[in-house]
Amino acid sequence: MSDKNEFEVVPLRAFRDNYIWTLRNGRYAAVVDPGDAQPVLDYLLSERLELCAILATHHHPDHTGGIADLLTRHAVPVYGPRGEPIPTLTHPVHEGDEVDIPQLGARFSVIDIPGHTRAHIAYYGADSLFCGDTLFACGCGRLFEGTAQQMVDSLAKLSALPDATLVYSGHEYTLANIQFAREVEPDNPELEARAVSDTEKRKQQQPTLPSTIGREKRTNPFLRCLQPAVIASADKYLGKRAGDPVQVFAAIRQWKNEF
Numbered sequence: 001m002s003d004k005n006e007f008e009v010v011p012l013r014a015f016r017d018n019y020i021w022t023l024r025n026g027r028y029a030a031v032v033d034p035g036d037a038q039p040v041l042d043y044l045l046s047e048r049l050e051l052c053a054i055l056a057t058h059h060h061p062d063h064t065g066g067i068a069d070l071l072t073r074h075a076v077p078v079y080g081p082r083g084e085p086i087p088t089l090t091h092p093v094h095e096g097d098e099v100d101i102p103q104l105g106a107r108f109s110v111i112d113i114p115g116h117t118r119a120h121i122a123y124y125g126a127d128s129l130f131c132g133d134t135l136f137a138c139g140c141g142r143l144f145e146g147t148a149q150q151m152v153d154s155l156a157k158l159s160a161l162p163d164a165t166l167v168y169s170g171h172e173y174t175l176a177n178i179q180f181a182r183e184v185e186p187d188n189p190e191l192e193a194r195a196v197s198d199t200e201k202r203k204q205q206q207p208t209l210p211s212t213i214g215r216e217k218r219t220n221p222f223l224r225c226l227q228p229a230v231i232a233s234a235d236k237y238l239g240k241r242a243g244d245p246v247q248v249f250a251a252i253r254q255w256k257n258e259f
């Protein structure tokens with residue numbers, strides 16, 4: 001891997017809080033999870049870029065809704081999870097597959113991370129992780145189609161990546177996630193520091209993303225189900241002892257849904 005990426009990553013806003021992550025160099029761009037085509041088309045036009053690939057992490061419409069429209073104007077490969085109903089995919093992929101984007105000098109490994117949806121995938125490469133609605137800054141996705149055990153396993157795969165890995169999630173949910181994380185873990189100094197710095201970023205209308213795997217391991221309660229403080233909070237929420245880390249995870253996931 002080169003020490004300098006040949007592309008930069010730019011966030012395009014869509015809907016209320018989605019990010020369409022756009023990988024670009026001086027001539028080409030690839031987009032991750034284009035739920036809406038218009039922000040992508042506007043950006044390509046204003047920056048005079050040529051679309052060269054589309055990557056989808058899962059089938060939800062706020063991540064895939066713009067693909068068909070983009071394809072009517074740009075005939076490009078569309079990568080996405082083999083196990084999900086996305087009719088516009090040209091390249092269905094799953095764990096073990098690689099995605100090459102020669103125009104950007106980029107290569108990503110596909111990681112299966114089911115839980116939010118049944119075949120959700122992530123793209124990992126160039127020290128970057130595009131993880132859709134599985135890992136958020138200080139949070140994780142809801143369990144719409146998978147089990148707590150699947151999500152715990154998926155998050156464990158992501159937390160095994162190098163600490164410096166940049167984490168590009170699908171939504172700007174960070175401040176609400178931090179508010180909940182502080183309930184779960186009231187005495188985590190790094191979480192308190194993160195609350196201050198991310199609040200400041202939002203005040204200046206900057207994204208709080210990308211995060212890093214290291215920062216998530218130190219502040220994200222869903223990656224900290226072995227920490228005594230997180231276990232104690234899960235026990236308190238349940239009114240009994242959670243028997244294992246999956247039950248701890250399931251308890252705080254449920255608690256977050258009600259928060």
Ligand SMILES: [Zn+2]
Nearest residue numbers: 058060116133
């Ligand atoms: Zn989703």
